[in-house]
Amino acid sequence: MTTPALRDQYGQHWPCPPIEGPDEPASDKTWLIFIPGAYTPVCMSELEHVATLADTLADEGVAVRLIAPDSAPVLRMVCDQLSLTVPFLSDFWPHGAVASHYDVLDTTTGRPKRVSLLVDRSGEVLETIESTAGSRNMDDHLSVLHNEK
Template identity: 75%
Template sequence: MVGNPPGTCGSPLVVVPALRDQYGQDWPFPPVEGPDQPGHDTTWLIFIPGAYTPVCMSELEEVGDLARQLTDMDVGLRLIAPDSAQVLRMVTDQLGLEVPFLSDFWPHGAAAKYYGVLDETTGRPKRVSLLVDRAGTVLEAISSTSGARKMDEHLSVLQKKT
């Protein structure tokens, strides 16, 4: 969806991210809760540059364990990638993932751009994880420029906050 919020006449157009999960269901933005997914006080948004790349697949192989630990801590987890919902479904089925994997396919990269993690050169998000509150405000961030993120870093950040 494209349009100006009320009272912003003449401002650049705001693109509202239109996310869909691996089953094709629409998700609200920010994606802290969705179809059959309760909201949490905090949620990790893990941006994945490309679902079927070797580094991303190595990260995704660790996500199942992370998701179980976060559930015990009452913290949400959402994966977000620029791939189509159909590709994300193939990945979740292949890896047996039971977490929402959201497609930021069209408008292309709108969620990544909203959070300032879109690499404009490649059209893909940077390798960044954001801890957000219910309103979608960023509380913490984890990033990597040289390889896979270690999923246990997400737990370390939460332990430091308590």
């Protein structure tokens, strides 16, 4: 299996699982939100709600990481356009290695499924949200977290 090599929207390297990064401390729980394509209409509609979600989750000690198969420069453009400061990680090369690691890569399209994974500090999956049609409701991330307690 290929070792995942992640870069954030600023080109900084991140480990897998992406629980902590260059300027981001580890949290007990982290949502890994897989985005099939940063500049698609459905993904952009989801991304418009991520900043609010991330702020709310931060108050509860839960981190958010976005992961997409796009290159880091493309992710930077999306972040700049939407004023996103959440780490947006490129799973560009080796292509889809993180999505494969978490078994959420759609091998037909070469893109991750529209899935969010709640992971602990070791990267173990605690909860899953998946949308097979249309965008995820970002409030579902809060609901899952509150039902887990």
